[in-house]
Amino acid sequence: MRTPTTRRRPRRGRASNALTLAMALMLGYALLPLVWLFMAATKDTASLMDSFGLWFGHGFHLFGNIGDVLSYDDGIYLRWFGNTLLYAVVGAGGAAFIATAAGYGLAKYRFRGRTALAATVLGAIAIPGTALAVPTYLLFSKAGIVDTPWAVLLPSLVSPFGVYLMRVYAAEAVPDSMLEAARIDGAGELRTFFTVSLRLLAPGFVTVLLFALVATWNNYFLPLIVLSDPKWFPLTVGLNQWNSLATGAAGSGATTTDFYPLVVTGSLLAIVPLVVAFLFLQRYWQSGLSAGSVKE
Amino acid sequence: MSTSQSTTSSTVRSRSAPAARRRRNRGARHGGWGFAFFAPFLVVFVVGVAAPLGYAAYLSLFQDRLIGGTVFVGLENYRRALGDELFRAGLWRVLLFLLVQVPVMLGLALLAALAVDSGRLRRPGLFRIGVFVPYAVPAVVASLMWGYLYGDRFGLAGQIGDFFGTRLPDLLGPDWMLASIGNVVTWQYTGYNMLILYAALRTVPTELYEAAALDGAGEFRKAWSIKLPAVRPALVLATVFSIIGTFQLFNEPNVMQSLAPNVVSTSYTPNMYAYNLAFNGQQFNYSAAVAVVLGGVTAVIAYAVQLRSMRKGQGA
Numbered sequence: 001m002r003t004p005t006t007r008r009r010p011r012r013g014r015a016s017n018a019l020t021l022a023m024a025l026m027l028g029y030a031l032l033p034l035v036w037l038f039m040a041a042t043k044d045t046a047s048l049m050d051s052f053g054l055w056f057g058h059g060f061h062l063f064g065n066i067g068d069v070l071s072y073d074d075g076i077y078l079r080w081f082g083n084t085l086l087y088a089v090v091g092a093g094g095a096a097f098i099a100t101a102a103g104y105g106l107a108k109y110r111f112r113g114r115t116a117l118a119a120t121v122l123g124a125i126a127i128p129g130t131a132l133a134v135p136t137y138l139l140f141s142k143a144g145i146v147d148t149p150w151a152v153l154l155p156s157l158v159s160p161f162g163v164y165l166m167r168v169y170a171a172e173a174v175p176d177s178m179l180e181a182a183r184i185d186g187a188g189e190l191r192t193f194f195t196v197s198l199r200l201l202a203p204g205f206v207t208v209l210l211f212a213l214v215a216t217w218n219n220y221f222l223p224l225i226v227l228s229d230p231k232w233f234p235l236t237v238g239l240n241q242w243n244s245l246a247t248g249a250a251g252s253g254a255t256t257t258d259f260y261p262l263v264v265t266g267s268l269l270a271i272v273p274l275v276v277a278f279l280f281l282q283r284y285w286q287s288g289l290s291a292g293s294v295k296e
Numbered sequence: 297m298s299t300s301q302s303t304t305s306s307t308v309r310s311r312s313a314p315a316a317r318r319r320r321n322r323g324a325r326h327g328g329w330g331f332a333f334f335a336p337f338l339v340v341f342v343v344g345v346a347a348p349l350g351y352a353a354y355l356s357l358f359q360d361r362l363i364g365g366t367v368f369v370g371l372e373n374y375r376r377a378l379g380d381e382l383f384r385a386g387l388w389r390v391l392l393f394l395l396v397q398v399p400v401m402l403g404l405a406l407l408a409a410l411a412v413d414s415g416r417l418r419r420p421g422l423f424r425i426g427v428f429v430p431y432a433v434p435a436v437v438a439s440l441m442w443g444y445l446y447g448d449r450f451g452l453a454g455q456i457g458d459f460f461g462t463r464l465p466d467l468l469g470p471d472w473m474l475a476s477i478g479n480v481v482t483w484q485y486t487g488y489n490m491l492i493l494y495a496a497l498r499t500v501p502t503e504l505y506e507a508a509a510l511d512g513a514g515e516f517r518k519a520w521s522i523k524l525p526a527v528r529p530a531l532v533l534a535t536v537f538s539i540i541g542t543f544q545l546f547n548e549p550n551v552m553q554s555l556a557p558n559v560v561s562t563s564y565t566p567n568m569y570a571y572n573l574a575f576n577g578q579q580f581n582y583s584a585a586v587a588v589v590l591g592g593v594t595a596v597i598a599y600a601v602q603l604r605s606m607r608k609g610q611g612a
Contacts, residue, residue: 243554267441
């Protein structure tokens with residue numbers, strides 16, 4: 001078996017125009033709604049309704065719209081943004097760290113119950129997270145933590161797939177001989193983990209972190225259920241609330257089309273951080289990803 | 297890094313039997329640490345997964361009655377769920393979705409992965425990251441965007457229709473809604489699956505292609521005989537995740553509901569049904585039973601797919 005990180009130099013054949021064109025169509029499909037979103041965020045309500053979707057409208061209102069988004073309702077959007085950031089950083093960071101430690105423990109130590117725990121992790125991957133949402137709400141309301149950040153954070157910390165990935169990754173990336181050497185030098189297990197192993201596990205860690213980041217940043221179902229106070233909402237729940245106000249589905253009956261620019265511009269601002277994170281950390285997560293996909 | 301790793305793994309393999317025994321002993325001596333490293337996960341797993349799961353199973357055995365309060369009813373809620381027309385309709389809907397959307401999405405992802413890996417694209421890096429970008433967009437935002445695009449209010453669909461002097465079918469209407477949701481999901485996850493498959497393709501050793509070329513294999517032959525077997529495990533993984541995701545469908549239809557309340561019912565997908573039972577109907581016990589059945593169906597199908605493909609893999 002080859003190590004997951006083995007790299008093959010890309011073979012350069014003759015470039016094919018037909019293939020490039022086909023992929024360009026796919027790229028167009030991927031970017032079309034994003035172009036629309038950007039254009040829409042530069043328009044006021046009137047041009048949103050009557051100008052062509054993929055081009056600018058009358059006047060450039062992007063900064064005005066951003067100002068409106070940030071100031072509406074005493075800056076509730078910024079509060080939501082902060083909440084999302086909190087859930088993402090603490091939830092995803094914690095999940096990645098916990099998964100890394102667990103995967104490392106499974107891969108590098110033999111202990112009683114290890115096989116059973118590893119099997120549990122594999123089984124847990126197939127447990128659909130959202131099927132747990134309603135029972136989680138009921139349990140958390142018993143525990144009295146509904147409508148607090150804990151109700152969103154605690155379930156976010158569980159990443160069975162992260163454990164699985166890190167187990168595969170740790171088995172390859174941390175040589176037993178190195179652990180042995182550290183022990184001979186008298187380093188404790190914890191110290192070895194933090195000073196040596198963690199560095200070797202970094203690409204895998206970043207991969208798990210990024211995917212956990214996406215999961216928490218995009219989390220909608222769970223916060224929708226466990227939160228009712230808008231001041232704890234993440235962006236996803238808040239934006240859909242604005243959308244309901246715009247379409248009149250919120251129950252008030254009156255459609256407030258002035259909300260559309262808020263929803264559109266708020267959506268644009270919400271996706272920027274993740275897209276930027278993925279672009280900048282490509283090198284890491286792409287190498288980590290190959291580790292998980294090689295083996296079953 | 298890659299070279300140092302492959303040398304260590306080969307030294308490990310060629311170690312003699314006593315060395316292996318020593319390694320086991322060493323492992324056992326520090327075994328407590330292995331559990332200690334695993335323990336934090338165990339804690340959050342119990343709090344976040346095992347306890348809710350157990351609580352759901354417990355709740356599902358009771359019923360809230362007007363007279364007598366909460367009473368133990370055994371499997372009554374399950375009997376009701378299995379005969380529930382709304383629940384069954386939702387299940388059929390996601391099953392149809394599964395049979396159409398997942399193959400389309402994974403097919404596109406596979407073609408894209410093969411294209412990016414072929415070395416015959418101009419600017420492959422641009423395509424790789426560009427097609428992946430939608431994955432970083434939250435489902436709520438993706439659904440809002442596409443929902444607006446579908447609509448004739450200020451959507452592209454209406455504008456394109458006007459341009460050609462016709463009306464496109466109502467993409468938010470009852471005939472097209474499931475397909476429209478399918479498009480949102482396909483848009484979000486094709487790039488993600490492409491990357492998983494592409495990562496698997498990258499592990500095929502170059503020598504294999506060179507040997508195949510010497511044997512006179514063309515590009516399609518290489519794709520069929522070398523690349524497809526290489527991505528099989530990754531494809532199985534992607535399929536399993538897609539199955540789980542499909543059965544759990546909630547975010548997209550829930551957002552679409554605010555755009556087309558008459559089309560997307562409260563029981564449109566099983567997950568929406570469980571949600572609305574609990575939070576609009578206050579039927580927590582029955583909702584728990586629905587969630588357990590849904591989770592069970594998902595796990596069984598996901599597991600069956602995994603098992604079947606594993607057996608096939610061994611036979612090949």
